[in-house]
Amino acid sequence: MxxxxxxxxxxxxxxxxxxxxxxxxxxxxxxxxxxxxxxxxxHVEQPGRKKLHPEVVARMQAAKALGVRVLEDVPRIGAFRVNDPTGEHYLSPGKGDELRKWIDKAHEVAGAIAARGLGYAQVKALGEKMAARDPESAWFRALDKAADIHEKRAVERAFGEWADGDSVAAHVAYGLDAFCSADVGNSNATNSVLDPVNRGWLTATYGVRFMIFEELAASLP
Structure with missing residues (x-):
């Protein structure tokens, strides 16, 4: 899309x-x-955008009614800009000095994750490998030219890993209490930022407290 x-x-x-x-x-x-x-x-148009399933819409509305807000992602060059001035949908990263500190911390954590060959590093490495077939193609454009179903699945896993890595980085930048996820990286053929070893590193380095949904619900007053 x-x-x-x-x-x-x-x-x-x-x-x-x-x-x-x-x-x-x-x-x-x-x-x-x-x-x-x-x-x-x-005008910006997205002809590939499909209409959301009614059940997805209902769940989003229920989450919003509970006060759930979306975290802004690690800001990257060329990324889409979030426009939510009232803070109705997204959790604000702050303004002025507070925003600068948030951006610095998000990039610090995302960079540390990539340095371990995780998160964004995996999708870039895969793109560079695929671009070797066409030296004049940029690595990010090569990702759209999977040779077969196995390469297509590898691209999907790499993007999933990027999303996981940036989710953790944003979580740390916001200074949140718990990262709630049952994902332990089983779907990733290579190391995952959410596998047990890297969860331990994130906890030791950044104090990330991992929980599954049932643990989170039990901890609420």
Whole structure:
């Protein structure tokens, strides 16, 4: 769906503003001429986006009613920007110095995870391997050219690992109390950031407290 996202420009519009109606500071710059304003409007379209299943919508609405909010992801160059000014859907990472500290910590943890060959590092390594078949292709574009079902599954696992790694990094940056997940990396053919060994490293290094859902529910007042 994200790969198919496209920006579409709407037809240009033009508007003439008579010189007499211009603010004085503008007239000083343009003299006695009228001003022609050309407007361009850009829309983002995702033709591959499918309508959500009604049960998924119901669960999302129920979670929102409970006060559940989504964590913002590790900010990366070229990533989609979250626009939620009221904090209705996403947990705010703060503003000013607080936001800078959040970004620094998120990148620190994500970088440490990648340095262990986990998270984002796996999808990039796979992309570089696949790009070797076409030296002129960027590694991230090569990921869309799986040769067979086995390579396609490898791409899916790598993206899942990236998501897990960034989820942990965001969790640490927010300073949350518990990371709730029953995932222990069994689906990943290589090391997973959520396997027992790396869970131990995350706990020892960043104090991540892992729980399954039942443990989380039992700990609530």
């Amino acid at each position: 994200f790969a198919g996202t496209q920006t579409v420009m709407q037809p240009e519009t033009t508007r003439i503003t008579k010189n007499a109606k211009l603010p004085e500071e503008i007239r000083q710059k343009v003299g006695s001429e009228d001003v022609e304003t050309i407007g361009m409007e850009l």
